[in-house]
Amino acid sequence: MSVSPRRLRAGALALATLAIISTTACTAGGGGGNANGGAATTLTVNTSFVLKTLDPGRVYEATGLTAVHALYDTLVTFEGSDVGTPVPALAESYEASADATTFTFKLRSGVTFSDGSPLTADDVVFSLNRLKNIKGSPAVTVSELSVSKTDDSTVVVTSATPNPNVPVVLAMPSTGVINAKVAQENGAKDGEDAAQGDTAQQYLDTNSIGSGPYVLKSYDPSAQVVLEANPNYWGDKPQFDRVVLRNMDVQTQKLTMQRAEAAEISLDISGKLLDGLPESLQTSGVQDTVYFLFLNADPAVSAVTSNAKFNQALRAAIDYQGIAALYGEGAAPGAGLVAPAFPGTLPEGEASTRDVAKAKALLAEAGLDNPTVTFNYPAITYKGVDLGTVATKVQGDAAEAGITLELNPQPLTTFLDEMRGGKSPLGFTPQSLNYPVADSLINNMAPGQATALRSGWTVQRADPAVVAAGEQVTETLDLAARATAMQEWQRLMNQSSPYIVLASNSSTVVATADLTGADYSAAGWQVDVAAVGRR
Template identity: 75%
Template sequence: MSVNPRRLRVAALALAAVSTASVTACTAGSGGGGAAGPTDTLTVNTSFVLKTLDPGRVYEATGVTTTHALYDTLLTFKGSDVSKPVPELAESYEASPDAKTFTFKLREGVKFSDGTPLTADDVVFSLNRLKNVKASPAVMVTDLTASKTDDRTVVVTSAKANPNVPVVLAMSATGVVNSKVAKANGATDGADAASADTAQQFFDKTSAGSGPYVLKSYDPSSQVVLEANPNYWGGKPKFNRVVLRNMDVQTQKLTMSRSTAAEVSLDISGKLLDGLPDSLQTSGVQDTVYYLILNADPAVSKVTSDAKFRQALRSAIDYQGVAALFGKGAGPGAGLVAPAFPGTLTGEESKRDVAQAKQLLTDAGLSNPTVKFTYPAITYRGVDLGTVATKVQGDAAEAGITLELNPQPLTTFLDQMRGGKMPMGFTPQSLNYPVADSLVNNMAPGAGSALRAGWTVERAAPSVVAAGEKVVSTLDPAQRAEAMKDWQREMNAHGPYIVIANNSGMNVATSDLTGVEYTPAGWQLDLAAIGTR
């Protein structure tokens, strides 16, 4: 079974949000297979993960890519750099010392696609609607409230200290809509918006934003067509028309191998990159970690709950060899923060030491320990997870550890993982927005994912708990990133997770295109930034 690589969400322990989609290829716009098309059309091939283009409800990958081109946000990211948001609708902003109040000064001259000026009222409406509609992306803004002091000044307050508010306000779901048009078509930002707002059907047919493109047509099963916004306040996009086509990954590879048009594919990664023509260009950054989960509950497994066993297995793994299985763009594991994000453990990749692994087993009094190793029987980002699991099994055997492979269908794996009775598992993990310290709230001892691994605060080393508390209490973003490094080192030393590899999201594009840089910000590529050489 093949799984689209951009569906994973950390809040559900990576694979919990995955489902398999039936996809079809359609011909439109510039066309694949070398077919010529309009020179002003860009074609984007991707396996659709798409439910809506309503910015207050958008969460799935294809929707995020599309709405990023339709709706501007207060801040944004440029290219692959997600270390610091840059101005978009806001020309500047200030944060209070307690990280609870953020004041944004809007740039002048911004208009919606219908020519209506964008004001602070539109920003306030859009952010409060996002919060009150209470769809999936609302989790990012639950503690936020927007207000204005004048037509060009917006104040966003957080109920608790949160230095990541600027990052949140760069996400596509915070895109600003024309409030008058939205209200006329069923939208509301009231407290009852979850039941009273009926604007989704409107937003799925007509965009009401200030972005570089407007929505021309929407078919969630086959294609989405965008056209350049004639009233766009910024630089005019290079392509007048963008066609996003629903296409399975194997067809994407065949199409890109033959294409002579302006074309990009978003799902060809890992070993699937092998065999592509050298004329194609690729762009990717390591934004996904792959890790083992070792249950810390002795009632589930006396072996995996032993801290010395966990360190023995950590020492037994050939990290370079595992990374090689993932193909282009992969690297050995270091910590839970992928290299794409601030706080990663640069230059601290894990190393193999079989002699040390054997000594740790001896110290633990474990002779030829055996553990059932469960993993989802899927192909993810072009790599069969069973191949990786078999490699880990072989590495462990050299240290005297027997891993009994237990491949399971995805739904079965998820059920077992949620049940907390799995002695040992294996999963990839991606962030749903580029804030790595959100991992502390999910994977630290006593947190949601940790409890599924039987890792309570009582079973954790005090140094791990203290490191997590330091992350949460640190308000300066740069200092918080450093605290994240210390937290990961403590997690590596004492936690139930072993990060074995990092892998990259990838964009594959024809040679004539520019601006096709992959971004881990969520939208994968900036459609308006793409041009020709």
């Protein structure tokens, strides 16, 4: 991927909020040092911490994923901004059964943990069983998987149902392989009682026991996390001997990057916040976040939003190009629920367009004269964009078609409570994938699923064609064909679902001009710090 100074490089979760956790600074074991000889080099990473733990079996938040990806290797991984093609990591190769239920991984030889001890299939089996059985937030991704070994270098992962995305799941940082012996000595368990008996989190928060390119040097979740190069790393040594993750609000990040000269990156400057940065800085971004309206399909909640003609009228009333412009650099008008970062996204040419005359005609067909709807949204700024600004734009667009939207900005907790309780007639929210499997949306947003039911969208209220299209996705085992099926599902969703996609927006890595490999990844770890080097 070529580098364009100050030009967004395009590659390809539920509403995210920041958590600030205070604790006492701790020093980790494992050492480190200068793996490359000569003067030590440091890469500084500025980010607003979303950090609860560095325990791979429990890690779920963005900052933790960035660090854990550097500390623990997984069976497979992704390179750069590509989240569609798993590549070998601990496994030198793997085979999938024709029915997508059995995956056999051949481990590469010569891999050691940071303490020099060899990594074997037993460590992989222990790590994945522990992830599943401690039942932390990321366990949902492996809940249907079982794992065993056939010998010290062969691991078999079996899915209870056909699932061609198993290799993608096994690239996630939460599946990082830990040193089973050391983990067990410090309270880790992998049995069915692990949810109650595992006590290893405190140890794993302050000590890294993986085989990754870095080891944990210090951990202060309120201020900074320091990584040092692993002297026993089995792969290509990282160019930087030391990585410092610094907790910093986004405005301070911008001021810092305006003065930065070398070896520094920021992870939270995106959209309009990119305006005014020096042209010498690099930006790497992918459109991984979708912003959409949800209309309640339950007549008992709203006789207006549950009206199919009103749904289509509001879709036609919106100025999608104008809304995308509010997000700034790296945004695009909405096309479908799958963001462009992921396989299965709709082509750019299928982005929604505005037709006010059509909107007015649809309202007349529905017998609605100046319908009025309460419009809830969280009163927050997300990825550099005030959601109130977008809501006001939607309100103005709707008014031109004869629709009155009464803006109701809410504290985030209030908004979430009303949304989850199915009480919002009309709402607005961003959405990102927790892991890069776009067809997981079927399990949440298809008729009758959890997210759909929050909008009163039952199977009985849905077009049977939408239900059938969703079933077609899950029944398709070839990933390329599944991506095509996802496109067809989205086209049907755009015709009658309660979701109106407004825009897709980019997450961005901003880096000084001397760096290479500072590519944003939608895989969850944001940037692979071990891949960052100097020109």
